[in-house]
Amino acid sequence: MDGAIRIGAATARALRAEGARVVGGARRVDEIDADVALAVDVTDRASSAEFVERAVTELGGLDILVNNAGTVRGREPLR
Numbered sequence: 001m002d003g004a005i006r007i008g009a010a011t012a013r014a015l016r017a018e019g020a021r022v023v024g025g026a027r028r029v030d031e032i033d034a035d036v037a038l039a040v041d042v043t044d045r046a047s048s049a050e051f052v053e054r055a056v057t058e059l060g061g062l063d064i065l066v067n068n069a070g071t072v073r074g075r076e077p078l079r
Helices: 007-017 045-059
Strands: 023-026 036-039
Touching: 007 023, 023 045, 036 045
Parallel strands: 023 036
Antiparallel strands: none
16 A cells, blocks of 8 residues: 555454454455455445354454454545
8 A cells, every 4th residue: 555554454463463363354355364354345334244243153253353444445535
């Protein structure tokens, strides 16, 4: 991202470095560096609920949930 700070990616790396298994979610699954990568659209309640359900299924439960929404390329600009 041209020098931009990627807080979500940095958080996932830090958690994994400490031994956590991480499920990452984004609209672009190919950009996720996690143990399990799932598609999610955080602007859609059903998509978000399905993401959490799938994450619980993949890992057998959740101990930590970090919500981090970044920039949305290809959508309306932030105001």
